Amino acid sequence: MPVSGENNHSSAHPSRRHVLLGGAALGAAAVSTLSPVTAAASTGPGRPPKGDVFTLGVASGEPEAHSVVLWTRLAPRPMAEDGLGGMSGRPVTVQWELAHDERFRHVVRRGHQRTGADAGYAVHVEVAGLAPGHEYFYRFRCGRHLSPAGRTRTTPAPGTLGAGMVMAFASCSQYEHGYFTAYRHLAGDEPDLVLHLGDYIYEYTRDSYVSPDGNVRDHRGPETETLANYRQRYAQYRADTDLQAAHAVAPWLVVPDDHEVDNNWAADVYEKPHIPQPDFLRRRAAAFRAYYENMPLRRRNRPQGPDIRLYRTVSWGSLANFHMLDTRQYRDDQACDDGWKVCEDAADPARTLTGDEQEAWLLERFRRSRARWDLLGQQVFFARRMNASGATSMDAWDGYRGSRERISEGWLAAGVRNPVVLTGDVHTHWANELKANYADPDSDVIGTELVTSSITSGGNGTDSDPGEDPNLRRNPHIKFFNAQRGYVRTRLTRDELRADFRVVDYVTEPGAPVRTRASFSVADRHPGLTEVLPR
The missing domain is CATH 3.60.21.70 (Alkaline phosphatase D (PhoD))
Structure with missing residues (x-):
């Protein structure tokens, strides 16, 4: 059974389930589509440590017709006793992007957010301006580290009954x-x-x-x-x-x-x-x-x-x-x-x-x-x-x-x-x-x-x-x-x-x-x- 991070798919068009259960492998192939936003994302005293920072995966929630919340939390050493997951205590910048497709060829929103010890190195992004009743894919980047991809969706427009x-x-x-x-x-x-x-x-x-x-x-x-x-x-x-x-x-x-x-x-x-x-x-x-x-x-x-x-x-x-x-x-x-x-x-x-x-x-x-x-x-x-x-x-x-x-x-x-x-x-x-x-x-x-x-x-x-x-x-x-x-x-x-x-x-x-x-x-x-x- 595949787990996050395995690179065991060879199809040019993997299924949605394979992408999501397979984790970061697909995202790594498309890392060049993420644009640098600030120097602090990859250089300087706030740069992330060398180990993978996306060990806790990604999530989304609170869907609305035009908005959804994207989440991740940085933790290269999740079991660190201070609760900061192995992060240095200094702030870092995390990039995010949202796309129509799982290969991120059609990105509709992207941005960046600063996080640090006060937030437990969690990231909450409230993405607005989306189409109602649509499926989207999202991921994060911090320095050279790319997160697994997640699937999310907006709710149907108010008054829409839909097919179920x-x-x-x-x-x-x-x-x-x-x-x-x-x-x-x-x-x-x-x-x-x-x-x-x-x-x-x-x-x-x-x-x-x-x-x-x-x-x-x-x-x-x-x-x-x-x-x-x-x-x-x-x-x-x-x-x-x-x-x-x-x-x-x-x-x-x-x-x-x-x-x-x-x-x-x-x-x-x-x-x-x-x-x-x-x-x-x-x-x-x-x-x-x-x-x-x-x-x-x-x-x-x-x-x-x-x-x-x-x-x-x-x-x-x-x-x-x-x-x-x-x-x-x-x-x-x-x-x-x-x-x-x-x-x-x-x-x-x-x-x-x-x-x-x-x-x-x-x-x-x-x-x-x-x-x-x-x-x-x-x-x-x-x-x-x-x-x-x-x-x-x-x-x-x-x-x-x-x-x-x-x-x-x-x-x-x-x-x-x-x-x-x-x-x-x-x-x-x-x-x-x-x-x-x-x-x-x-x-x-x-x-x-x-x-x-x-x-x-x-x-x-x-x-x-x-x-x-x-x-x-x-x-x-x-x-x-x-x-x-x-x-x-x-x-x-x-x-x-x-x-x-x-x-x-x-x-x-x-x-x-x-x-x-x-x-x-x-x-x-x-x-x-x-x-x-x-x-």
């Missing part, structure tokens, strides 16, 4: 628990857009979180608490070539969950409040700064100390709205000391998962929506999920029932045509029908929830027989469950959303094949799930 789109979403990639093979397969599916719903990194020190199958790789460094710690951890993850392939294939929309900061944190409350952590807000500020540095986000998402504004809507013409939510930063602390509980406090209508401001924003987005599909990209389980003792998870929407009711009632009152909730966090695949009243199995279906398994978290996992699973018997609105690793691939058209639950049989060794474990369809104006034959 492919969107994949993923979450939970614990580096120690396995190989990122599922990311490689996600890249091979060549989606138009990728959503990452949190737990992109894990904060733990080596072997403090061990999967049932044992850890097959090791985290470097201590538990992440400082900016240098977080920068080093992101570099370790981003140096993985399977993850790089997934970033290079399409623009991403990202939101963090808990492990980007601290397990199960809530607002200014850390995981174990009985153990004093007086510098938690300082830790949160370091985590958000590193998150911004390592994600293809816009300048308006830049954190301010311990705060970062990440809830936003990205529209795909009139086909779909992607409402990206933040369910950590503004929530009340978990009720009844967290965990799975039968907890009266969870029903308190004043409790909030989103915070008042984000909730009001989302309800207004519902009222304004004219999209065929409204999708909520968020982190934790939305539908009711009750175990044999009647307990539910206090970390999920079950612990904030008032929030869930207000959001659900909001999309009904606004007449949202097709509400679909997209979820990560739980390391397992689920397909859920959302009910007006979960206590009454015959109540109306008012929406749909699709939950992706983890990329690696939890180790290999196990297959399951949905017909025999107790989760489904106790919760009849849950139509599918699977405990293998993978991601969800969707295709949205004017008439249907189709969801394919993609799985790999193992992650403790590299190279597992991928297959579709189950597929479901949601018809336009008919919330609920119909199982269909996998393709």
Whole structure:
């Protein structure tokens, strides 16, 4: 299987997939098309070191009809303990270019950007003036070093329904628990857009979180608490070539969950409040700064100390709205000391998962929506999920029932045509029908929830027989469950959303094949799930 940097293609016109998964080889052949912009790019005290500086790959994100964000981060030695990736501390200039074709014969935009230690040697380029609904290719140069090429695209023009789109979403990639093979397969599916719903990194020190199958790789460094710690951890993850392939294939929309900061944190409350952590807000500020540095986000998402504004809507013409939510930063602390509980406090209508401001924003987005599909990209389980003792998870929407009711009632009152909730966090695949009243199995279906398994978290996992699973018997609105690793691939058209639950049989060794474990369809104006034959 090719990885970034291999030069194993001989065709005069390699396929798009070959270019993106093959990495920098094609770009190196066309290096002369990049024009020098400043002397500092290749000479003087700010010149990059001799080793390859593009070890963390490239990415794009936040697509709009006329704009997209391009990203890279320089790191000749990704595991450097100071978090600067082996860079000298002095600023350098990075060139970039965007083209219509993968060979960069038709460059439509080029420019340069200065970066340095204050930015963690990250580069965020907001390219404007682009054509709507177009595919582009991009790359970077720093001195004599040329990055791999990436593919990106703009969204269709407002009001354009179009022929459809492919969107994949993923979450939970614990580096120690396995190989990122599922990311490689996600890249091979060549989606138009990728959503990452949190737990992109894990904060733990080596072997403090061990999967049932044992850890097959090791985290470097201590538990992440400082900016240098977080920068080093992101570099370790981003140096993985399977993850790089997934970033290079399409623009991403990202939101963090808990492990980007601290397990199960809530607002200014850390995981174990009985153990004093007086510098938690300082830790949160370091985590958000590193998150911004390592994600293809816009300048308006830049954190301010311990705060970062990440809830936003990205529209795909009139086909779909992607409402990206933040369910950590503004929530009340978990009720009844967290965990799975039968907890009266969870029903308190004043409790909030989103915070008042984000909730009001989302309800207004519902009222304004004219999209065929409204999708909520968020982190934790939305539908009711009750175990044999009647307990539910206090970390999920079950612990904030008032929030869930207000959001659900909001999309009904606004007449949202097709509400679909997209979820990560739980390391397992689920397909859920959302009910007006979960206590009454015959109540109306008012929406749909699709939950992706983890990329690696939890180790290999196990297959399951949905017909025999107790989760489904106790919760009849849950139509599918699977405990293998993978991601969800969707295709949205004017008439249907189709969801394919993609799985790999193992992650403790590299190279597992991928297959579709189950597929479901949601018809336009008919919330609920119909199982269909996998393709």
